[in-house]
Amino acid sequence: MFFKLLTIFFFSLLFQSSSKTLNFTYDGFPQRSYISIQGIAAVTPNGLLRLTNTTVQQTGHAFYNKSIRLKNSPNGTVSSFSTTFVFAIHPRIPGLSGHGIAFVIAPNTRLPYATPSQYMGLFNITSNGNKTNHVFAIELDTIRSTEFNDINDNHVGIDINSLTSVKSSPAGWWDKKGQFNNLTLIGSKPMQVWIDYNGRTHKINVMMGPLNEEKPKKPLVSVVRDLSFVILQDMFVGFSSATGTVPAEHYVLGWSFGVNREAPPLDLSKLPKLPLLHPTRISYFCRFGIPSISIILIFSCIFLVWFIARRRRMFQEELDDWETELGNNRLRFKDLYYATKGFKEKDLLGSGGFGRVYKGVMLETNLEIAVKKVSHDSRQGLKEFVSEIVSIGRMRHPNLVPLLGYCRRRGELLLVYEYMPNGSLDKYLYNTPEVTLDWKQRSKVILDVASGLFYLHEDWEQVVIHRDVKASNVLLDGELNGRLGDFGLARSxxxxxxxxxxxxxxxxxxxxxxxxxxxxATTATDVFAFGAFLLEVVCGRRPIEIQHESDEVFLLVDWVFRLWNSGNILDAVDPNIGSQYNEREVEMILKIGLLCSHSDPRARPSMRQVLHYLRGDAKLSDLSPLDLSRSGMMFGVQDGFSELRMLYASSVCKRFTSGSSIADSLLSGGR
Structure with a gap:
């Protein structure tokens, strides 16, 4: 009996171990194989894996299409693995090339948002450096990118979730005598690379050498890194490459991979031959036109130097040491400038006392954005302000407008948000709008904003006070879902x-x-603003309006309370809503708006309670105007709603038009 159980256990283990690929070898690539290709990659008739052709600004990917199990469990450690491959890079113009090759371990076989040029088909401007990429790569880079701190234009680097290598070295190999020999990656000659990872010591070794040379004893690049937080249980292995403005062909001739063993050796005699590679011939025009062109270049150089200097001054940014602690939330002003086409007036979405908002499209990702330019003349409190904005930007909720990043230059702070195609809610409420919202749409927006505000107050890791809840700060996405935005005044x-x-x-x-x-400011002051917002959406009027003819102040909350007191509260409903609405639901929301506008913060409901009322999870108790008056809330002129009326009728109020913002010393220490 014991022998039978042991036999069953042995075969079950054998079956499980065979369910995931552990090693493979390609001495050339047949047309029908387990290689998945994307972009401009292709397998040639003679068995070469060609990652790129002579097309510029393109990417090429090739992955083994069966997943490799690199962990015994999702939270386990990464197993040892080893790989070797033979590659060659052929530049079409001698001395110039595309952007190299990278061996990649990634969660899937597609990198759909990766861009060409310096990103090598691995990442893009927003994903580079993101810990959620789960990408490990060995780059064979032939272009120096200063933004990634590249050491030169001919190097090998170890990349973890970013093109800023954790360690790199000039391309070359150590021979048996212990001497270092340089190698030229774009030399059109086949070279072999070996990559080993020790799962016990976490050591990564990268070696390379000319074809037919033995594996060097001494690694070219070596570093100790635990990949358990980078690599998932099942991953895909392959190659990525990209071209820039200069065409180049990137080839892989052979490849092998092994888990918990050294990569199987390649049979170099069976590798396919590279095509006859000839440099691009210099055209007749270039040969005889160079003397004439050189004269023009002499005069053009002066203009070019002036132009470059001017552009550098234009795109110059401010960067302090403390900003490095904020992660990858900082974006380049140059990218934002081109995204908004130079912050043209025709792309201006809106402006106010706190800044101007422009529409833009990120060139490399086609992502639509909204860029808010905020002035910061004083450096006092700037670190705290930016740190808080970036921290709040980590929030993710379907009813909040996500903050994508920021940039800072010449007394300006630029906050970058996701663009909402239907604009702000206020344009559907005031000034005889061309398009209006019916009651179903308005009630949905009200519920969305309540959900977002509850998340800020109670459901995130910190309490966030928005401090500027109003219709103009509620944006509508493509499906008219309400999203609370503009966290410029928020405090956590x-x-x-x-x-x-x-x-x-x-x-x-x-x-x-x-x-x-x-x-x-407290969560109760946000609730008060939400009450004004509720009345604003239902009534289609601003919370405060100044009658310029009589110089009198109209208070929306006072007017709604008086209508309620006279038994005509539904007369406050915006006529643009039409007649198709639930009267009991509208009356309930108007009463919630009044209750949130209570002069005593202790009498106001929390956003949790408001959300229960709106969703129907709790019933709003039957209230009468007398109930609110007894509890200390006073509306109406003769009832004395004195506190707010005196505030809004004061000279302070008259210095501002309705809807103006107060943001005294916003970037000072006393926010």
Missing amino acids: YDHGADPQTTNVVGTLGYLAPEHTRTGR
Whole structure:
């Protein structure tokens, strides 16, 4: 019996171990093989794996299309693995080349958002350096990219989730005498590379040498890195390459790979032959036209030097040491400049007291963005402000506008958000809009904003006070879902702690009375602003309007309360909503808006309670105007809604038009 059980156990292990590929060898690549190719990669008739051709600005990928199990469990350590391959790079113009080859271990066989040129078909401007890439690569780079701290234009580097190599070395090999010999990657000659990873010591060794030379004893590049946090349980192995403005052909002649063993040796005699490679002939025009062109170049050089210097000054940025701690959230001003086509007025989405917003499209990813330019004349408090904005930008919620990154230059701070195609909610409410929203659409937006604000207050790792909830800061995506945006005034603090704010910031009409007295912003002051927002969306009127003829102040909350008190609360509904709406639902939301606008912050509901009311999980108790009056809330002129009325009727109010923002010393220490 024991022998039978042992036999069953042995064969089950054998079956499990054979379910994932452990090693393979290609002495040339047949047309029908387990190689998956994308981009401009192809397998030639004689068995060469050609990653790129003479097409410029393109990528080529080739992966073994069966996954390799590199961990025994998802949280386990990476097994030892080894690979060797023979490659050759043929430049079409002698001395100039594309951007090299990389051996890659990735979670799948496709890298759809990778870009060519310096990104080598591995990453793009936004994904480079992202820990969620789970990409390990050995680059054979033939172009020096200063943005990735490349050592030269002929080097080998170890890359982990980024093209900034953890360690690199000039291309070459150590012979048996211990002497270092240089190798030229773009020499059109086949060369062999060996890559070993020791799962026990976590040591990565990279060796290379000319064809027919033995594997060097001394590695070219060596580093100790635990890949357990980079490599997943099942991964794909292959190659990536890219061309830039100069065409080049990248070939792989043979390849083998092994797990928990040394890569099987290649039979070099069976490798396919490279095609006869001839440099591009110099054209007749270049041969005889160079003397004439050189004269023009002499005069052009002066202009070129001036132009380059001017462009450098234009794209010059400010970068302090503390910004390196913020990760990869910083974007290049040059990319934002080209994305917005120079911040032209025709691409201006809106402007206000806190900045101007431009529409743009990132050239390399075609991602539509909105760029907000904010002035920062003072450096005091700038580090805290940027750090907080970037920290808040880590939030991910379907009803918040995601912050993609920031940039800083010449007294300006640029905040980059995802673009919302349907713009801000206020344009559907005021000034006789061409397109209006019916009640179903408005109630959906109200629920979306409540959900986003609840996430800020209670559901994220910190408490975030938005401090500027209003219709113009609610953006609508392509499906008219509401997203709360513009976190320029937001402040975060730990759960259970007290918010340390000292300045009155926000927008007139949405400021809670206690906030204007003390300057202290809390979740209750956000709830007050949300109450004004509810009335704004249902009534189609701003929370505060100045009647310029009579110089009187109209308070929306006061007007709605008086209609409720007279039994005509539904008269406050925006006529543009039409007649197709649920009267009980509208009345409930108007009452929630009034309750959130209570002058006593202790009487206001939390966003959790508001969300329960809106979703129907809890029933709003039957309220009457008398109930709110008894609890200390006073509306109406004769009832004395004095605190807000005195504030908005003051000279401070008259200095601002409705909807103006107050942002005193925004970047100073007392936010």
